[in-house]
Amino acid sequence: MSHNEYSGGRFPATRCSVIAAACSEDVAERAHALDALCAAYWKPVYKYIRLKWQATNEDAKDLTQGFFANAFEKDHFARYDAGKASFQTFLRSCLDGFVANERKAGSRLKRGGDVDHYSLDFAAAEDELAAHAVSSTLNPEDYFHREWVRWMFTLAVDTFRQRCLDSDRMVHFQLFERYDLNDDNREVSYASLGQEFGLEPATVNNYLAAARRDFRRIVLEKLREITATDEEFRTEARSLLGVEVK
Amino acid sequence: MKWISDEKLNRLRTIVNEPDFSSTKYTFVKELGRGGMGTVYLAEDRELNRLVAVKVLNTPDITDDLRRRMIREAQIIAGLEHPGIVPVHDVGTLPDNRIFYAMKFVRGLRLDEYAAQGASLRDRLRKFQAVCDTVAFAHAHGVIHRDLKPQNIMIGSFGEVLVLDWGVAKIRSEFHQSISKDPSQSVAHQTMDGTVIGTRDYMSPEQARGEIDQIDERADVYSLGAVLNFLLDDKATNTAKAICLKAMAHERESRYATAAELSADIGRLLDAEPVLAYRENAFEKVSRWVGKNRFLVLLILAYLLMRIFLIFTSRH
Numbered sequence: 001m002s003h004n005e006y007s008g009g010r011f012p013a014t015r016c017s018v019i020a021a022a023c024s025e026d027v028a029e030r031a032h033a034l035d036a037l038c039a040a041y042w043k044p045v046y047k048y049i050r051l052k053w054q055a056t057n058e059d060a061k062d063l064t065q066g067f068f069a070n071a072f073e074k075d076h077f078a079r080y081d082a083g084k085a086s087f088q089t090f091l092r093s094c095l096d097g098f099v100a101n102e103r104k105a106g107s108r109l110k111r112g113g114d115v116d117h118y119s120l121d122f123a124a125a126e127d128e129l130a131a132h133a134v135s136s137t138l139n140p141e142d143y144f145h146r147e148w149v150r151w152m153f154t155l156a157v158d159t160f161r162q163r164c165l166d167s168d169r170m171v172h173f174q175l176f177e178r179y180d181l182n183d184d185n186r187e188v189s190y191a192s193l194g195q196e197f198g199l200e201p202a203t204v205n206n207y208l209a210a211a212r213r214d215f216r217r218i219v220l221e222k223l224r225e226i227t228a229t230d231e232e233f234r235t236e237a238r239s240l241l242g243v244e245v246k
Numbered sequence: 247m248k249w250i251s252d253e254k255l256n257r258l259r260t261i262v263n264e265p266d267f268s269s270t271k272y273t274f275v276k277e278l279g280r281g282g283m284g285t286v287y288l289a290e291d292r293e294l295n296r297l298v299a300v301k302v303l304n305t306p307d308i309t310d311d312l313r314r315r316m317i318r319e320a321q322i323i324a325g326l327e328h329p330g331i332v333p334v335h336d337v338g339t340l341p342d343n344r345i346f347y348a349m350k351f352v353r354g355l356r357l358d359e360y361a362a363q364g365a366s367l368r369d370r371l372r373k374f375q376a377v378c379d380t381v382a383f384a385h386a387h388g389v390i391h392r393d394l395k396p397q398n399i400m401i402g403s404f405g406e407v408l409v410l411d412w413g414v415a416k417i418r419s420e421f422h423q424s425i426s427k428d429p430s431q432s433v434a435h436q437t438m439d440g441t442v443i444g445t446r447d448y449m450s451p452e453q454a455r456g457e458i459d460q461i462d463e464r465a466d467v468y469s470l471g472a473v474l475n476f477l478l479d480d481k482a483t484n485t486a487k488a489i490c491l492k493a494m495a496h497e498r499e500s501r502y503a504t505a506a507e508l509s510a511d512i513g514r515l516l517d518a519e520p521v522l523a524y525r526e527n528a529f530e531k532v533s534r535w536v537g538k539n540r541f542l543v544l545l546i547l548a549y550l551l552m553r554i555f556l557i558f559t560s561r562h
């Protein structure tokens with residue numbers, strides 16, 4: 001879906017989600033949809049396997065690759081019933097079942113003849129796990145959800161940066177990055193940003209408002225893609241946007 | 247993209263949640279609270295230089311039903327001019343297609359917060375009576391609130407009582423024209439039978455069963471009874487409890503017919519007059535009379551004591 005489709009400032013319209021496409025008869029469409037699902041979920045899946053199943057780094061990599069490959073081969077996502085649970089819950093229960101079976105079978109082989117189906121940056125995920133300790137009070141399900149939310153926002157920031165780059169609006173992204181993704185504790189004001197970027201504070205205000213609007217749209221667009229129904233989209237939007245992270 | 251910390255994540259979530267007021271005359275200040283349908287924000291009206299409360303639809307996706315409900319709520323409130331109902335200043339649409347309406351920003355406490363601060367029973371009953379009067383006014387204009395609860399009632403800084411959240415209100419068919427000038431725009435009375443509307447602890451049995459056609463003023467009377475029950479404490483008299491029980495009667499025919507009747511009974515309770523809801527025995531009648539005329543009783547007692555003392559001293 002192109003950026004221009006949202007130029008009217010509206011929410012993304014209802015569209016066929018990748019979940020529906022993942023159940024398609026068309027192999028190419030299904031593969032494309034599974035790639036998208038894998039991109040949206042691989043990192044929380046990997047971390048969840050590491051945390052809940054106490055898998056080693058190498059096992060977790062194989063299990064993550066294997067899970068998505070297996071889902072594609074066996075058409076697992078076709079069984080998803082939006083009336084029963086959210087897709088995220090369904091995916092997590094499929095994952096638990098898959099890992100349990102793999103453990104039972106004692107299988108340590110990679111799926112598909114030792115070939116990685118997806119190019120995933122496991123090293124980055126492992127670095128994050130090493131750098132950010134998981135609270136012992138957090139249960140694996142909440143952890144999965146929290147990491148999924150974090151991953152969704154990470155993807156949205158990346159997409160936003162790319163779109164700003166493509167549309168020659170990098171100053172919007174830079175302002176957003178400096179003001180809203182600011183890592184240091186220094187107080188950043190519109191006036192100081194104005195000085196830094198050679199803009200009036202009012203212009204900084206307008207650019208930031210536009211940047212936040214675009215970012216919001218991207219987050220919702222991503223969410224729309226990976227939810228199966230309007231109802232699930234609304235529920236997840238409420239959960240994703242309306243609840244404090246533990 | 248680098249790791250997004252929990253703190254940054256919360257910030258991004260807040261940003262994504264913030265309404266985009268760029269096309270309006272309002273500037274976002276902060277979130278005030280969330281309800282079933284919308285979120286209320288504190289905003290500054292730049293033209294009039296005043297703070298207002300702006301209610302914005304919660305969900306990013308808009309079904310026509312929700313959108314029409316928001317507009318309807320604004321129409322309902324605008325149609326009810328009463329000191330107990332917060333006036334609406336403005337209705338509009340945000341760039342992301344969410345409906346908003348701006349209303350007076352009320353500084354104060356919710357009724358549950360007010361009660362928790364240790365207000366006396368008498369003060370609580372006075373506030374409750376003001377709620378009944380506001381609801382009676384709405385009923386007289388054909389509007390049934392359907393979600394009365396302490397969280398939807400505000401006590402302002404000067405003690406004024408305001409009833410909020412008219413989003414699920416029902417307009418009686420004979421009043422449609424007076425609320426919405428354009429009948430084609432009216433979406434009142436559209437709730438489907440079987441739909442449960444309200445808050446479980448405060449809703450009447452007919453509401454809980456989703457019997458939309460059975461819901462009339464007496465459903466609000468039931469909710470008012472539940473609010474009264476919330477406000478009563480251990481010191482509540484049998485009379486107060488009886489009013490509560492009558493308002494919350496399972497059969498709606500056994501309840502007060504109107505909020506005005508309930509208000510009148512609360513008024514009688516406050517004035518130590520006999521109430522409709524409770525048949526007193528002779529002892530209770532005397533106790534109430536004594537309680538009401540305490541000064542007179544004390545005077546008579548003092549006079550009698552003096553007489554007895556005088557008789558006693560004159561004999562000796």
